[in-house]
Amino acid sequence: MSLFDDKKGMQIALNQAKKSFAEGGIPIGGCLIQSDGTLLSSGHNQRVQKGSAILHGEMSVLENAGRLPATTYRDCTMYTTLSPCSMCTGAILLYGIKRVVVGENETFMGGESLLKQHGVEVVNLNDEGCKEILQKFIEEKPQCWDEDIGV
Amino acid sequence: MSLFDDKKGMQIALNQAKKSFAEGGIPIGGCLIQSDGTLLSSGHNQRVQKGSAILHGEMSVLENAGRLPATTYRDCTMYTTLSPCSMCTGAILLYGIKRVVVGENETFMGGESLLKQHGVEVVNLNDEGCKEILQKFIEEKPQCWDEDIGV
Numbered sequence: 001m002s003l004f005d006d007k008k009g010m011q012i013a014l015n016q017a018k019k020s021f022a023e024g025g026i027p028i029g030g031c032l033i034q035s036d037g038t039l040l041s042s043g044h045n046q047r048v049q050k051g052s053a054i055l056h057g058e059m060s061v062l063e064n065a066g067r068l069p070a071t072t073y074r075d076c077t078m079y080t081t082l083s084p085c086s087m088c089t090g091a092i093l094l095y096g097i098k099r100v101v102v103g104e105n106e107t108f109m110g111g112e113s114l115l116k117q118h119g120v121e122v123v124n125l126n127d128e129g130c131k132e133i134l135q136k137f138i139e140e141k142p143q144c145w146d147e148d149i150g151v
Numbered sequence: 152m153s154l155f156d157d158k159k160g161m162q163i164a165l166n167q168a169k170k171s172f173a174e175g176g177i178p179i180g181g182c183l184i185q186s187d188g189t190l191l192s193s194g195h196n197q198r199v200q201k202g203s204a205i206l207h208g209e210m211s212v213l214e215n216a217g218r219l220p221a222t223t224y225r226d227c228t229m230y231t232t233l234s235p236c237s238m239c240t241g242a243i244l245l246y247g248i249k250r251v252v253v254g255e256n257e258t259f260m261g262g263e264s265l266l267k268q269h270g271v272e273v274v275n276l277n278d279e280g281c282k283e284i285l286q287k288f289i290e291e292k293p294q295c296w297d298e299d300i301g302v
Contacts, residue, residue, distance in 0.1 A: 047218065054205065054214050054242065063205050067198065070301050090241025090262070091205065095301040111241070150221050150246040 006101050006123060009033050009079040012042055013103065014129050016057070017081045020044035026148055027133040028057035030080035032065050032097075040076065041065035047148055056148070057081065058088035062095070073097050081130040083110035085149060093118055103130030107138070108149065157252050157274060160184050160230040163193055164254065165280050167208070168232045171195035177299055178284040179208035181231040183216050183248075191227065192216035198299055207299070208232065209239035213246070224248050232281040234261035236300060244269055254281030258289070259300065 009031060016029025031042035043060030046052045055063065058080050073095040078084075081103035084092060089111030092100060099121045105112065112122050138145045160182060167180025182193035194211030197203045206214065209231050224246040229235075232254035235243060240262030243251060250272045256263065263273050289296045 051218055052214060053216065053218055053246075054210050059205050063203060065204065067202055067204055067298060069298060073301065086241035086244040087238065088241070090237035090239070093237040095204075147218060147220060150224065 005037065006077075006079075006125065009077065009101060010081070010103055010125055010127060010130070012039065013057075013079040013081050014127070014133075016042050016044040017130065017133055020046075020049070021133055021137060023049055025049045026144065027137050028080070028082045030057040030061040030078060032061050032076050032078055034072070035075050035077070040068075040072075045148070048144065054087070056085060056088050058084050059091060062091055068095075070096055077101055079103075081127070082108055082134060083112055083124075084115075085110045086114075089114055092120065099123070101125060103127040106131060107134050156188065157228075157230075157276065160228065160252060161232070161254055161276055161278060161281070163190065164208075164230040164232050165278070165284075167193050167195040168281065168284055171197075171200070172284055172288060174200055176200045177295065178288050179231070179233045181208040181212040181229060183212050183227050183229055185223070186226050186228070191219075191223075196299070199295065205238070207236060207239050209235050210242060213242055219246075221247055228252055230254075232278070233259055233285060234263055234275075235266075236261045237265075240265055243271065250274070252276060254278040258282060258285050 012031040013029045017027040021027035025048040026045035029044040032040040041064040043064045046055035077099040083102045083105035101123045163182040164180045168178040172178035176199040177196040180195040183191040192215040194215045197206035228250040234256035252274045
């Protein structure tokens with residue numbers, strides 16, 4: 001996908017983050033898009049909304065996509081407003097997703113080096129909108145954020 | 152925990168695997184036990200039962216335990232009938248679980264080396280019951296198994 005398309009993908013992810021924020025939840029969102037531009041699923045962190053320890057943004061995206069064959073995952077880009085934590089990194093590796101576009105990795109640096117070691121292309125858009133909304137949440141609810149990253 | 156206690160923990164995990172098998176699902180189960188022996192949660196793979204791409208055995212265990220502070224996870228052992236895949240490995244690392252007891256790693260070798268690199272103690276019980284039930288499932292439904300490990 002072109003940079004233009006990546007920005008469109010990130011907009012879908014950021015809209016999910018905004019939806020979560022409006023619900024009082026952690027504002028991290030994502031989406032899964034096939035190489036032909038088909039949107040397979042989108043989602044956001046559900047720690048607050050569903051009391052979930054595993055529904056990070058990327059995990060919600062995978063769950064919302066349902067059961068898929070390996071060939072489909074391999075044709076997809078995962079968009080996520082934040083660099084993926086070790087759990088989400090592991091899920092991306094499990095399913096052989098070949099490309100990950102992150103909104104930013106300044107607030108939190110996830111498993112990008114492990115992804116790259118396994119041949120996954122990682123693109124960082126360094127998006128101010130993704131940073132702003134998460135940093136606002138962390139200032140307001142630091143304990144909830146710490147819980148989400150196991151600190 | 153002693154080897155005796157580890158066998159008790161694995162029995163809970165294996166009972167979960169058997170429950171899943173009886174439901175037509177993938178027979179991988181687990182549980183989370185605190186160092187004082189308190190059982191926090193148990194669970195099993197839910198790919199078939201809930202159409203879930205993320206509820207592997209260990210992930211179900213974490214989800215069923217609900218939201219927990221980091222201090223609680225650090226005091227726990229994760230029991231799982233099968234060596235944890237990269238997603239479940241990443242989740243264990245995210246939450247700082249310090250000890251993982253696997254039923255077996257013959258049918259599938261997961262992220263044990265990554266866990267050890269991060270200082271997690273990994274114990275393999277090489278349990279015949281864990282192997283038998285999963286191998287029976289794989290013989291019967293090889294495509295479902297491939298889907299579960301992203302092949």
